[in-house]
Amino acid sequence: MTLEYESPIMVAIQGVRGAFHEIAARQALGNDIVTVECLTFRELVEATSSEQADAALMAIENSVAGGILPNYALLRNSELQIVGEVYLRIVQNLIAQPGQTLDDITEVASHPMAIQQCVDFLEQHPHMRVVESEDTALSAKKIAEKGLKGKAAIGSSLAAEIFGLEIIAPEIESNKENYTRFLILTRKNGRIHNTTSDKASICFSAKHEPGALARILNDIAECGVNLTMLHSLPKVGSKWEYVFHADLSYNNYMQYLATVKMLSESVTYFKILGEYQAGSEIF
Known part of the structure; x- marks a missing residue:
């Protein structure tokens, strides 16, 4: 992970000291972080947005339970950006x-x-x-x-x-391949910056017409970018319409930029949630 920042930094976690969020935060940002305890994910976003914390670690999906869908909406409706990710094996x-x-x-x-x-x-x-x-x-x-x-x-x-x-x-979890993916979040122009990227998280809404989503997915493939995750969430205020959250991985940044241009011209709503370097599993 290629993050630049000056230590120590204040990091919001969901839960209290000793939670898995703190373990992920230490792995990503070092042991000298100062944790800001938040009982809910909404508090975590608010603490980071209001500058009570420099960054936040947010669980976004689990290899067994799947995506934490409310957190996608929290992130989309905030002005925070993703600057990195951590995959942590959950040992109970x-x-x-x-x-x-x-x-x-x-x-x-x-x-x-x-x-x-x-x-x-x-x-x-x-x-x-x-x-x-x-x-x-x-x-x-x-x-x-x-x-x-x-x-x-x-x-x-x-x-x-x-x-x-x-x-x-020790190690009483039933599934030994149980991993949680955590996102590293910060304010735009905050204290933490990533210097390279090969992955991006985006969200968009497609036109409400037959074949609209299929055409978008085909266009992403033709740009040479790999779609690694896709979730749909209800579009509040519009019955039976959806916002799609997607992760894109790429080796060529220009191909990614071509994808962004294509999407911005073909969808009804588009937002980049962050460009960052793909994380690796931590044992």
Whole structure:
């Protein structure tokens, strides 16, 4: 990743310290970042837009659960831009107060998605009552602050380290190929800049007529650009019309510019959400 910035920078994350968003932020922007905790993705966008943070890490899709569609709309309706991406393997652990064992645990708390990712483990331990919470790391934080015994959280090893807890069952996720893609967001003309790109995220609306989308997709292919992702979201205020979000990858920037020109002339709405270097998987 070719990002230019001066450390330290303030980075908005969804969740509290120890969340997977912080792990992704550290991998992308270094360990000396200052995290700005946001309980919701909307708060994350607002914090970055209002200069409370220099950048943000936003989860956008998961290799098991698919795209986080509300986040596409949040990004489209903001003035933030994508300057990079991170793919992070999600390793879930059962964490609790030091000295606890699996037999001691009667209740497990975590975010609903984390619970779903660990369903096989939880089915093997039916004596553990499962409780949904707002955030993986926040569940760990509450156990640490209240000194709760007999209760555990599902979360990251970083959360266990930060809150002084112990991993009593490591890597309990059912699917070991579970990755989440995070976008690095910043304000235009902000402190972080990317120097090269081979990928872009865009959104557009096609004319509401037969074959309109098919023609656009064919024109993208003829420009020599690879369409790697396509999602449709309802167009608010227009029944049965849609906004399409797409990722484009390219080796030749001029071919990408030709694609942009073609789209801007053939669609009813078009916006570039960011040009950046494609990320690689982090283990």
